[in-house]
Amino acid sequence: MTTELQNLAVTQYGLALHTTTPELGLAINNFAGDSRSQVWNLGRDLSSLVHQYLIEFIQPQTWSDIAFLAVARGPGGFTGTRIGVVLARTLGQQLEIPVFAVSTLAAVAWSEISKGEKVDAIAIQMAAQRGQVFGAIYQHSLDNLGLTALLPDTVFTPDAWQETLANWQTPYQLIEAKSALAATVTSILDLAYLDWQQSKRPHWSEALPYYGQHPVEV
Numbered sequence: 001m002t003t004e005l006q007n008l009a010v011t012q013y014g015l016a017l018h019t020t021t022p023e024l025g026l027a028i029n030n031f032a033g034d035s036r037s038q039v040w041n042l043g044r045d046l047s048s049l050v051h052q053y054l055i056e057f058i059q060p061q062t063w064s065d066i067a068f069l070a071v072a073r074g075p076g077g078f079t080g081t082r083i084g085v086v087l088a089r090t091l092g093q094q095l096e097i098p099v100f101a102v103s104t105l106a107a108v109a110w111s112e113i114s115k116g117e118k119v120d121a122i123a124i125q126m127a128a129q130r131g132q133v134f135g136a137i138y139q140h141s142l143d144n145l146g147l148t149a150l151l152p153d154t155v156f157t158p159d160a161w162q163e164t165l166a167n168w169q170t171p172y173q174l175i176e177a178k179s180a181l182a183a184t185v186t187s188i189l190d191l192a193y194l195d196w197q198q199s200k201r202p203h204w205s206e207a208l209p210y211y212g213q214h215p216v217e218v
Contacts, residue, residue, distance in 0.1 A: 012067035014196065015058065016189035017050075018182045019084030020076025020104050024050055025182030026057045027189045039182045047083050054087075063095055068201075070192030073101035074210035075126060075134045075153060076181070085209040092204030100192035100200075101207040103153050107184040108177045109138040110147060110191055120171040121150060125161060126178065128212055133161045137172060146194040155212045 013034075018025030022043045029035035038057065042049050058066070071088035074081040085101065092099035109122040121139040128134045137151035156164065165174070195202075 013061055013065050014068050014070060014189050014193050015066050016070040016072075016185050016192065017054070017084045017088055018072040018104075018107075018185035018188055019046060019050065019080045019087075020072045020074055021080060021181050022046060022077070023180075023182035024053060025072075025185030025188075026054060027185045028058060028061065029186075029189055029193070031193060035186075037183075037186050039180075039185070046080060050083060050087065063091075066095060066097060068098045068100065068192060068196055069095075070100040070102055070188045071207060072104050072107060072181075072185070072188050073208065074104055075128065075212055076104050078211055081209045081211065085207055089204045089207050092207065097204075098196070098201045099204040099207040100195055100202055101209075102188045102191050103136070103149075103210065104181060104184075105134065105136040105153050105177060106138055106147055106149070106191060107187040108175060108181070109136075110187040111184045112173070112175060113140055113147075114187065114190070119173050121173070123151075123165060123168075123172045123174045125174065125176050128155055131158065132156060132212075133158055134212065135161045135164065137168070145198060146191055153210060 013028050013030045016027040023041050025039045027037035069088050071084050088099050105124040108124050112122050123137045126134040133156045135156050136153045138147045141148045
């Protein structure tokens with residue numbers, strides 16, 4: 001382990017936010033035995049309370065203890081997703097630390113893979129607006145350092161998604177992401193940390209929300 005990673009493990013933390021649903025999910029970890037996470041169902045109060053909950057949550061750590069941020073970039077609700085990404089970008093800019101924007105669907109896949117059961121690939125589907133479906137297929141990367149997107153997050157009609165699955169050439173496990181998504185904030189943080197270990201340091205400006213078409217400026 002490099003000196004930089006040793007220092008992160010001992011003195012610095014990763015902090016993750018998940019706001020793509022009416023729930024707020026927060027997680028903090030120094031990857032050396034000190035970790036905690038929590039979920040609150042804030043509903044319409046998410047936008048007005050997220051800062052207060054975040055400030056209280058990180059204690060006894062301070063902002064100077066945070067080495068990097070991770071945030072769920074979507075897909076998910078428009079307002080909630082935007083709140084989380086904007087907050088992460090703002091903190092990243094002020095603290096001058098990297099911000100990892102992680103797919104909501106990838107986090108669900110990682111949560112399943114982290115259970116330890118051997119799976120070939122994870123197909124994730126989630127309801128989208130106007131009767132459409134968000135779909136993606138992920139598998140554990142060959143180097144065991146995260147996920148490989150076999151099919152990146154995409155918006156489908158239900159028929160097109162079913163056709164895609166029917167024509168998929170390799171085995172997969174299908175999961176529907178529909179509840180308790182904020183609890184995958186720990187997976188958001190885990191995936192970001194795996195990238196951190198590979199010396200990836202994304203600038204805060206690279207963190208963009210995914211609403212279902214293309215990443216857009218915030």
